[in-house]
Amino acid sequence: MRAIKVPYLKHSELDHAAAELLRKYSEWKGSPARPPIDVDEIVEGYLGLDFEVANLREYLGMPDVLGATWLEDGVVRVDESLEGKDGRFAFTVAHEIGHWVLHRPVIEMEKVTLPLFSSKPDAEPKPAIVCRAQARKQPAEWQADQFAARVLMPASDVRAVAHALHGDGPLELAGLDAGREARLLIPELRSAADGIIADGNFNNVSNEAMCYRLLDLGLVADINRPQRSLF
Known part of the structure; x- marks a missing residue:
């Protein structure tokens, strides 16, 4: 499956796209979308797509596939290996969204310009987008990950809980920068993420995903790093 060539999107554009989806979904359901964000309902209800859990690894012959989207058929499928893993499952669904x-x-x-997805009349339809567990992310996969984080963990909700628990400034943690340089999420950061998940009802979000969201939003900082205002 070839990589999708996508235009560059700024963080602010990803913020806007995710916020617009949640706004329109809230209008559709008649009440504000609050955590835990029901991504299954967004797929099947608001977007009107078919949603299935399937053995994609066998069906597509890819041992590391997590999810796939059939654009022409309006179908989103998630691999059955993610069942019971609420955080990974919801993130994969949000990623496909x-x-x-x-x-x-x-x-x-x-x-329209290049029929790359054309197939024989009787051929089995193939997914236009296949998402795999790969350490190195293609731009389209990175964008979908960033979008998923913004949908599942809206900035306003995460900030509200973080400020209620830790005050208006970022939570200062010793060793945070050293941990990031070593590509580690230090125990203190994981503990803070657990607190946000519990108090904010983010119960379909993994600890790891919340750790990175706190970092991206500047809600945690190394105790020895000069601070900048969040606003």
Whole structure:
């Protein structure tokens, strides 16, 4: 499966895209979308897509596949290996939503100019987007990850809980920068993430995902690092 060529998106553009999805979903359901964000309902209800849990690894012949989206058929599938792993499962669903919102228009335009997804009349339809567990992310996969984090952990909700627990400034942690340099999430950061998850009802979010969200939002900082205002 080839990599999707996508335009560069700024963080602010990803913020806006995720916020718009949640706004429109809230209008559709008639009440504000609050954590835990029901990504299954977004897929099946608001977007009107078919959603299935399947043995994608066998079906697609890829041992590391997590999810896939069939654009023409309007189908999102998540691999059955993620069942029971609430954080990974919801993040994968939100990731596929990201592809649908951000990248479907790009792929549809490509199909007009270059029929890369054409197939024989009786051929089994193939997914336009396949998401695999890979350490090195292609731009489209990185964008979908960032979108998923913003949908599952809206900045306003995360900030509200963090400020209620730790005050208005960032939570200062010893060894945070050293841990990041070593590509480690220090225990104190994981503990802070657990607190946000519990108090904010982010019960379909993994500890790891919340750790990175706190870092991205500047809600945690190394105790020895000069501080900047959050606003």
